[in-house]
Structures are given as structure tokens and as C-alpha cells.
Amino acid sequence: MTSSDKDFVFGRHAGLDYLKTQDADHINKIFLQQGIKENFANQVFTLAKQKGLIVQTVPKNKLDRLVQGENHQGLVLTVASFEYADLDQLLDQFDRSNHEPFLLMLDSIEDPHNLGSILRTADATGVDGIIIPKRRATGLTSVVAKTSTGAIDYVPVARVNNLVQTAKILKKRGYWLFGTDMKGTDYRQWNSNGKTVLVIGNEGKGISRLLKEQMDQMLTLPMVGHVQSLNASVATGVLLYQMLNSRNPLK
The missing domain is CATH 3.40.1280.10 (SPOUT methyltransferase, trefoil knot domain)
Known part of the structure; x- marks a missing residue:
């Protein structure tokens, strides 16, 4: 069974780990902060490309609004509901x-x-x-x-x-x-x-x-x-x- 609402995964470690471990159908959108360090951005783009996903680069204030001021570290994923075990x-x-x-x-x-x-x-x-x-x-x-x-x-x-x-x-x-x-x-x-x-x-x-x-x-x-x-x-x-x-x- 799953929760009913869409949710977010954000932060560099959590976001990259989710991109590495989850199927593409669990990830709705990838938002990356404009001007983020090139090395980190390349990691995100590489993982997204492997799964056929598009990365949207957006201003920091958009990410701030999405996660209501939490520390997103420049990366926010909108994801399907988190799954619960039976x-x-x-x-x-x-x-x-x-x-x-x-x-x-x-x-x-x-x-x-x-x-x-x-x-x-x-x-x-x-x-x-x-x-x-x-x-x-x-x-x-x-x-x-x-x-x-x-x-x-x-x-x-x-x-x-x-x-x-x-x-x-x-x-x-x-x-x-x-x-x-x-x-x-x-x-x-x-x-x-x-x-x-x-x-x-x-x-x-x-x-x-x-x-x-x-x-x-x-x-x-x-x-x-x-x-x-x-x-x-x-x-x-x-x-x-x-x-x-x-x-x-x-x-």
C-alpha cells in the first residue's frame, strides 16, 4: 500500500541516492538550482539521462517554496508516493x-x-x-x-x-x-x-x-x-x- 499524496525528496545525498536506486516511474520531476557547482550538476544530469528523465534548472527561490524553506542544497525531486511494506x-x-x-x-x-x-x-x-x-x-x-x-x-x-x-x-x-x-x-x-x-x-x-x-x-x-x-x-x-x-x- 502507498500513501496517497505526491511528495518531495531533497538534499544532495538523499536526492542522488533516490536517483540511483529508484525506477524512473517513481520520479515525476527533477529541479536543480541554477548556478549549482558543475561537478554536482553533472552527477544529476548523468543519472537523469540514464533513466530518461528531464532536469529543470530553476532559481533558488522556487526550490525554497517547494520545500517550504527546508535545506534543499540545490536539488529537489517530486516523487510518487513513498511505498509501505505489507x-x-x-x-x-x-x-x-x-x-x-x-x-x-x-x-x-x-x-x-x-x-x-x-x-x-x-x-x-x-x-x-x-x-x-x-x-x-x-x-x-x-x-x-x-x-x-x-x-x-x-x-x-x-x-x-x-x-x-x-x-x-x-x-x-x-x-x-x-x-x-x-x-x-x-x-x-x-x-x-x-x-x-x-x-x-x-x-x-x-x-x-x-x-x-x-x-x-x-x-x-x-x-x-x-x-x-x-x-x-x-x-x-x-x-x-x-x-x-x-x-x-x-x-
């Missing part, structure tokens, strides 16, 4: 391959920069897929794509109607669910092997009560300073690298 198909694929996947479930992450950063770290640590809710949460947007610096093209993201029901389905399929909380097991003791789902809560409210009831174990990040919470993407990053250490111990 969760059932994804789970069946893991079962067929006898792979023990590691999934992230994000409970109402609202800041697209947080989702983009989480996608970037998820790609770096080998996360097999991300689950987000359809309502009261950011979806896959141009800001998410830019912040992810291309990771949006590599980490499957599934959008579901109800996280609690999805959690119950995952448990029936043999997945262990781990949540985050101020009170829980020290994350450094976490063994993430097996079919595992890490659940990250909303930036301000944490994991909702009904979803928390589905957790097999709660994990906590020790705090020794004055601030007793971490940004959602930072906390996720710490936990994902513990997952990577747990699954790939040093020999």
Missing part, C-alpha cells in the same frame, strides 16, 4: 527463509526528523523492518527521507491500523516484545536473539498503556546525569547497537 508478506518472507528477524515498532513517533534518524540507524544496525501506526504519527515524508539520508529506500516500513492487535499477532507468531520504560531491566543485560520486536514509545508519553501490557520485558537506559530522558531517536540508537552487539558478539 506486514503479512514481510512476516511470511521471514518464515520462509528461516530468518529470525529484528523489528522495530514505533508507538506514535510524531517528529519526522526522529523517524528519519531512526531509519538511518536501523539501516546501519541491520533492522529487518519498522512498524508504525496509521494515525497520530508521522508517516514517510520528504523530511523523513532527507533525514534518513537514503535509508528510507532500504528499510521496509509497514503501516498498521492498530499496534496492540499487531503486537498480539506477532506474539502468536513467536516474537518476543521488548519495551522501554524508566523502570525495567538494564538494557546492557538484554539478549535480543530470536524473533524480536523492540517497541519505542512516543516522544512525550512513552508507550501507551494497552501496548505496554503486551510487552514480555521492559528495558531501561541508566541515567547518571541531571536529565532523566533521551530523545527518542537517540534512545533507539543506543538500544539498536546493543541489539547488534547481542546478535554479533566479538570473538
Whole structure:
């Protein structure tokens, strides 16, 4: 399934990566800033020519208007809707391959920069897929794509109607669910092997009560300073690298 609206990919890294990895039918228009450095412009024109796409050179203020003042670095693509993975198909694929996947479930992450950063770290640590809710949460947007610096093209993201029901389905399929909380097991003791789902809560409210009831174990990040919470993407990053250490111990 896909989102219904057209969107943008912008920024040099994200834009070039999208041109390299996506089919031409996913890209509607390519806007390049007039007077941009020749080396970068040549890269854009070369990739566009390979896909049979036209590059429009336009003034900087047009790009500013398209992305509402975001830092586009001279390149904006108008693209077809970002694609979401089908969760059932994804789970069946893991079962067929006898792979023990590691999934992230994000409970109402609202800041697209947080989702983009989480996608970037998820790609770096080998996360097999991300689950987000359809309502009261950011979806896959141009800001998410830019912040992810291309990771949006590599980490499957599934959008579901109800996280609690999805959690119950995952448990029936043999997945262990781990949540985050101020009170829980020290994350450094976490063994993430097996079919595992890490659940990250909303930036301000944490994991909702009904979803928390589905957790097999709660994990906590020790705090020794004055601030007793971490940004959602930072906390996720710490936990994902513990997952990577747990699954790939040093020999």
C-alpha cells in the first residue's frame, strides 16, 4: 500500500541516492538550482539521462517554496508516493527463509526528523523492518527521507491500523516484545536473539498503556546525569547497537 499524496525528496545525498536506486516511474520531476557547482550538476544530469528523465534548472527561490524553506542544497525531486511494506508478506518472507528477524515498532513517533534518524540507524544496525501506526504519527515524508539520508529506500516500513492487535499477532507468531520504560531491566543485560520486536514509545508519553501490557520485558537506559530522558531517536540508537552487539558478539 502507498500513501496517497505526491511528495518531495531533497538534499544532495538523499536526492542522488533516490536517483540511483529508484525506477524512473517513481520520479515525476527533477529541479536543480541554477548556478549549482558543475561537478554536482553533472552527477544529476548523468543519472537523469540514464533513466530518461528531464532536469529543470530553476532559481533558488522556487526550490525554497517547494520545500517550504527546508535545506534543499540545490536539488529537489517530486516523487510518487513513498511505498509501505505489507506486514503479512514481510512476516511470511521471514518464515520462509528461516530468518529470525529484528523489528522495530514505533508507538506514535510524531517528529519526522526522529523517524528519519531512526531509519538511518536501523539501516546501519541491520533492522529487518519498522512498524508504525496509521494515525497520530508521522508517516514517510520528504523530511523523513532527507533525514534518513537514503535509508528510507532500504528499510521496509509497514503501516498498521492498530499496534496492540499487531503486537498480539506477532506474539502468536513467536516474537518476543521488548519495551522501554524508566523502570525495567538494564538494557546492557538484554539478549535480543530470536524473533524480536523492540517497541519505542512516543516522544512525550512513552508507550501507551494497552501496548505496554503486551510487552514480555521492559528495558531501561541508566541515567547518571541531571536529565532523566533521551530523545527518542537517540534512545533507539543506543538500544539498536546493543541489539547488534547481542546478535554479533566479538570473538
